[in-house]
Amino acid sequence: MTDAFSELNPPPRLLMGPGPVGVDPRVLRAMSMPMLGQFDPAFTAYMNDTMELLRQIYRTKNQWSLVVDGTARAGIEAILVSLIAPGDKVLVPIFGRFGHLLAEIASRCGGNVTTIEREWGTVFTPDEIEDAIKQHRPRIVALVHGDTSTTMAQPLAEIGPMCRARDIILYSDATATIGGMPVEVDAWQLDAVSGGLQKCLSGPPGSAPITFNERVATIAKHRKHLEAGIKPPGFVDGNGPRVQSNYFDLAMLMDYWSELRLNHHTEATSMLYATREAVRIALQEGLDARFARHRLASDAITAGFRSMGLELFGDQSNKMPNVTGVVVPRGVKPDGVRKMMLDDFGIEIGTSFGPLHGKIWRVGTMGYVCRKENVLICLGALEACLRRFGFKPPAGAGVDAALAVYGKAR
Numbered sequence: 001m002t003d004a005f006s007e008l009n010p011p012p013r014l015l016m017g018p019g020p021v022g023v024d025p026r027v028l029r030a031m032s033m034p035m036l037g038q039f040d041p042a043f044t045a046y047m048n049d050t051m052e053l054l055r056q057i058y059r060t061k062n063q064w065s066l067v068v069d070g071t072a073r074a075g076i077e078a079i080l081v082s083l084i085a086p087g088d089k090v091l092v093p094i095f096g097r098f099g100h101l102l103a104e105i106a107s108r109c110g111g112n113v114t115t116i117e118r119e120w121g122t123v124f125t126p127d128e129i130e131d132a133i134k135q136h137r138p139r140i141v142a143l144v145h146g147d148t149s150t151t152m153a154q155p156l157a158e159i160g161p162m163c164r165a166r167d168i169i170l171y172s173d174a175t176a177t178i179g180g181m182p183v184e185v186d187a188w189q190l191d192a193v194s195g196g197l198q199k200c201l202s203g204p205p206g207s208a209p210i211t212f213n214e215r216v217a218t219i220a221k222h223r224k225h226l227e228a229g230i231k232p233p234g235f236v237d238g239n240g241p242r243v244q245s246n247y248f249d250l251a252m253l254m255d256y257w258s259e260l261r262l263n264h265h266t267e268a269t270s271m272l273y274a275t276r277e278a279v280r281i282a283l284q285e286g287l288d289a290r291f292a293r294h295r296l297a298s299d300a301i302t303a304g305f306r307s308m309g310l311e312l313f314g315d316q317s318n319k320m321p322n323v324t325g326v327v328v329p330r331g332v333k334p335d336g337v338r339k340m341m342l343d344d345f346g347i348e349i350g351t352s353f354g355p356l357h358g359k360i361w362r363v364g365t366m367g368y369v370c371r372k373e374n375v376l377i378c379l380g381a382l383e384a385c386l387r388r389f390g391f392k393p394p395a396g397a398g399v400d401a402a403l404a405v406y407g408k409a410r
């Protein structure tokens, strides 16, 4: 039994699940920097830096690119609760667990929610979404970009213009994709996007970088109701329905993150440092180089799995490069293999949810962890574990195939 008062000493792990993943040491270092007061000009300058870094990673000119303190779902909730007034029609196309989450949150916000569903492992065609829009005439479409539960990425480039032409607000959850594959907020005409730090940005969970344009800002301002204790003299509340959440009210967050610096929450100082550093690292690498690194790891690890005789899950043409679904071979105990990976090799791979529970493993190659040596170590370890559980891949085939992919890329 562990001593509750002993010093923390987490076991070293290689986190190759769908997130969280290993944190870049530079981010950990940034988090150990001294506290500053939230209105210290040195700190507000860091907040402004972070806004500019987020604009660059989201490839947007949106002024409103900021951080919601909380895990990725805090970003989702802030956007949805500020956008959706009770009774608003919301369309949520669902192709995995996180689409269900968006529908759930939208309905808690009082939205009149319609869902359309796709079999897990596939994504929607633009026509399917357009048909649903024509039929249901929503005010808001909420759509996951990369659904970590199925490893699929929904192409968005055609959905944005389709929504804009009808004056529909399009929100997308890019938690699993930001920093690992393109998220082209302006080019794809996405009105609001949220992300997380703990996947391809390789920070700890607890920060939700979001961005939204003036269309969304206008809706939020229309619903603006300030707390009595901070209301400047003469301030007139918006005439829209008050946002149900104080913490997640985008209008109040905008006042806090703008030169007004109107007090709201106390910014989570260390998480702000972490976000600033994580995004800075991604941009220093160069986004295109970073995406290519994820793509190459995906090519290598999928070649490795295939050479081991394993089947990949889902429509591979829409698979995210940062996470791969592997079908558990018949007769193999999925949790037994995961446990052996963890206990004997210190490697975490992911289980799965809902209809995929026990049917696939999810192996992540995200951010700082997305490196050749980790791909090779994971394939070698998995081969050994599979052998123990009765599935016998050709010896060395996985590592050889991955090495060949890396070799060709040189």
Ligand SMILES: Cc1ncc(COP(=O)(O)O)c(C=O)c1O
Pocket: 019, 071, 072, 073, 074, 098, 144, 146, 147, 148, 149, 173, 174, 175, 176, 196, 205, 206
């Ligand atoms: C696509 C997607 N959206 C939202 C979330 C929720 O993130 P969090 O657990 O940080 O709140 C996750 C987490 O895995 C995710 O993968």
